[in-house]
Amino acid sequence: MKSLFRISPLAASVVATVGLSPFSVAEETFTLEEIVVTAQKREESLQDVPISVSAMSGEKINEAAIPSMMDFAAYVPNFAVAPLALGDVVSIRGIQSGVLASIEQSVGSFVDGIYRGRATQSRFSFLDVGMVEVLRGPQSILFGKNTIAGAVNITSAKPMDEFAAELSGLYEVEHEETEIKGYVSGLLTENLRGRLAWLTRDMDEGWIENEFNDKHEPLTDEIAGRVSLEWDATENLLVSFKYEMGDWDNLGGSTDQIVLTPTMEGLMQAAGYDATPANGKTAIGNTTPGIDYPGQGYFKGDSDETALRVDYSTDKGTVTLIAGYSGYEFDRAVDADFYNSPVEIGFEEVETYDQESLELRYVSEFGEGFEFISGLYYQQSDLDSQAKSLVNNTGLLLNRYAYLEQESESWSAFAQGTWEVRDDVRVTLGARYGEEEKSAAQGVHCAEWDTFTANDALATCATNQFLLEFTPHDFTDLKRDEENWTYSVNAQWDVTPDVMLYSTLSTGTKGGGFNNFALTDDPAEAEFEEEKVKSIEVGAKMTLLNGAAEVNVALFDMDYEDLQSSVYTGNSGFVVKNASSADITGLEIDGRWQLSESLMLRGSAGYVDFTYADYDTAGCTQAQIAAYTGSGACSQDLSGESTPFTPEWTGSLSLEHEIELTQQLFLRTVIDANYKGEHSTAADNDPVSMQDAYTLWNLTLTLGAVNERWDVSLVGRNLTDEEYYIYSNDVPFSNGGHQASFGRGANYAVRGRLKF
Template structure:
């Protein structure tokens, strides 16, 4: 770690020192990075926010085509995969895993909110730019941005004919990727663009001997059509339509540790309990067998239009959009070779939104902005859990737990912001947003005989089903209404054209809601009436909004055009943190931790000492601590020691007090160092792009179980490309995770196998050959 810090720090210091010689060099100027996170166009150096911004063509050139590839390269930002959804973490705050929850880090594509993980599967499709905006962003972006926001701009149609196609093959896992675009004018006022992306993986990185297949295997494709029209000299209309389909078989899951009563049985069935790229997962009975350990099939659609209209009082922008998806997912939920559990989910989501805002022309020294936002969404999720406990010695037939969750949300908000020029070098900005959201839901649980589909015939059998499936039949109709205010304020000082400094504060919320996976509490308590029992369940199914208040100081520095440094120091207070705790059986408990605080720093810099060479470095440090979290989810050792029937009861008893501890998937240090060298050789040029990324140790589970600790690791990526200097074509060799490090991001208890643990394994070394043709 010390070596890494010295290396990265030296690179950043070199950036600082580069300013002395920069003025003497004219051919090695860094490109200015343009961002739109403030709802206006500005350079990265002008924005008083902690932002990492990169062009889409840069990501494509580096072979980056998914969010997971960015982990370690961006300070205090990680994206990982779990069996349920992607987990986005920024400054120590993670996304909610249960079906009804919103992301704590929101994604926006062309201003359209994508709050659910499935919506962002193809966020890199024909991307123009990516902005990772850290810290609460409630004023301009809205709710559900307590961790930050991912602001993505699609590539726009061009008035000049242009196009590109890229085809590559990865040799280690057998992945084929084809992507490209074509754009050009239809008339003087109309421009169009089409983009596409296709991925097929035949041989994943975990060999599942149960089905004699490597997993994951998938076929994904996405397409985009967009058009931009000049309606008049002062009005412009942009519209696009996206569609995607995905079909996945198998998950990169391994049981990484064996323990408890079932360990001998699992060992005898071929489970080794190591991170070695081997798994034995599946079901053999016709009742549970899927033909694969995991299957998921679905698609997404998004249609949006944006109107920009310059008027005498300012520029008016209106964005109207529809975004939706549907999928069917099923998997072997015991994660091993036992014919015990299968989970099946059918989910559909639709969202309609409208934003209209005006950036007023300057009124003296004041530049105001005001807007309104409307959103309506509908979520439908049906889930089945089939339990065949005969292999475990249970004297009753297979059981089925059916859960239905339906939720309608209606949200409206008004917001405003104003920037005041206090002097020619000092400006102050303040903003406010008021939002109101109403949610109405239906949540239903039934238990049946999975073989016949009929009801459970006896109270004893019902009690056994409750013990195995942790569920009590019920029908609930929860509703909520939230009114919240987000605000932001900053002071920016620009003493020279190449230096600016800022201080800022902001407050934002993550909307409350209902636990779609709430299964009841074992029935009414002694002396509890039916109405009291119903009211208690309505309280238990709900969780409160999460709140974040941040304070930040930062600097944006440029040195003669060929070097730059961005720095930020932050402190964030979180209240009512939303948590999702696995019980160790077959369910999750969703609620609120009391409070936490996070503090740290982010540094990133670039230096181009000569035209052929560019160096970059980034450092992220975070000290995250729960200041009050007495009812955290329990480890299996704590559950066993206390004799609790399940993790929910242990959590309620306050056994695992995580006050003073960190959060899951929160590495203390992330360090990145990169070198890009472009060498002309006659009419051709050679490109070498190397990146080394260090990620500190972290826990993969919410309960911070020691068995889920991922050790610190360094991963190296390398790209070597050759092609003509006019870049008509480029042939690249792309190697990611050069030293073949075996790591995981999320981990947890194996359902019903107390003492054993599983993890979602990250992709090991990949070696791809790719040809890009530009025309």
């Protein structure tokens, strides 16, 4: 069994003023195992990287039985993932992108060097992970594009020189979830290593009871796999290849009603459904052919990714070439009236995406007081999104068809140099120049029932336009051509061998684009501008207690201009606008402490003060819409308010204890608490959307063989059965109706693993 610590050869006296130990003297200390990251495109100790970054190995993720990116985010300060009805929202320090197809993520994900700018590309990011790194703040020099808020840098587990294999099976009792995953790795020839990893996951009994179809939703059916090869072509040349695929066919959602008007309650009660708000029940479903989805809806699709990497190393540095393809296609449907209603509404979306990229970079290894990284990056992508909004208004069938066909091409050149001014001071300067061209066709029309076939000659087209808020149009020649410079200036000072201070001034941009839900014939509605940020960060990375503890602190202040936001109109559409500006300040702290030979403490805390400096075009609440008498879409002024999904305080605390019961058996206990402060769960900051502060408690007990051949775990998540919701929004065409996506309640699983 791998040791969690290394005993220091020196005993240490620990004084109380350090602030980490309740004891005045410790007879011995334990040195933490070093965490090595690639946040700056070279392998470095986490404690030497002068940015706010959190990292966790795949081994630790498995030990704590963290199942998904959303659950992992709770352990990282100022990082959140919220699953919405139309897609996931990923945010860092309160910056996020919404869910529309035309808006790329403000938080860029990179898996083995391949950029994943769209949420669907990252559905299986936790497949056989080697390391996950979360870099907070704009990362605009060394990472691809559109990383204006931060980057999630994931490294897959690598092929091994010796044969190794693992098979893991998990069964969760409460929701009848089964997960089987594993890998096999080893030498294929003298110079060729391989690794095959796979994952299947099924859930047959979700946590929301849908009285409409007599099922518990959501239900999942997912499979993913990856094959990786590493070839030592020569002593200096390493060639790596991977192919990854994923397939999913999921049914339903986690939506429950939270506020109902008396009229809506009466309709549901008359239909025989329980209309009690927030009771873990819903009645979402339609009976009209064409929108009679099996419950809340469905989401099915597939993805694949291929990457070829070539590393040529010399005694002066390494040249790296990464060529990649990433793509997906999906078919998604949502029961968009969100309850059993005489007015039945369905939304369906079909999307395909293809991306090719090429990166060439050089990382120096001079070792003489100056190091640099330089490179070129190219990316081309094609997006095809089609959507239909279907309404059965007491027998009158309406269908709105919207589409976006977009091509994007970008390239950039970047360089970053680090000078060792003296033994304890380093200065890093970086710059990136980029150009991006986008061209698109966008339109919206009346359509034949339950088809993607436009037909503005329909007899119902005038009624269709009025109720669904659109004017038929085709924009066939939308174009954008942007170029920008970004820069970063960083200074590091090794105050002592164990304390490093740093400060960074950096800028970032995120490209503009086109609104796939532009509903009027005004071309200005079809386009939104790029957003920009200037960020200042100061921090400290400290190793304490003779290596037994680490504490990292970062303070930041960011000024955003032209923030991109998707604004819900209150009935059937979204408008993409640029909020004028936002000021964001905050704090991040994380660390770990080897308390004893068998006890490890980990913790983190994040504080964010997010204020819209000037945002008078935000979407209205239902109450505001009901009282609105003006022309055009209703809007409200959120200047001085905060952004949704962003509490002021978040935090996590984890305690890991491991002992040998016998010479053959060990017992590991991991208990953690994840805290999230009060925050809005809707983009319009409606008071009914406020989620109170809550804490989720998790526990994993693992009994296993000291030789690491097998282990069995009992896994409990949300042990106190905390009730909380992740996202909420208005119910279309229903003043006073609100729906919310609820988090998973208490759940318990047993997991077994075999290693060979």
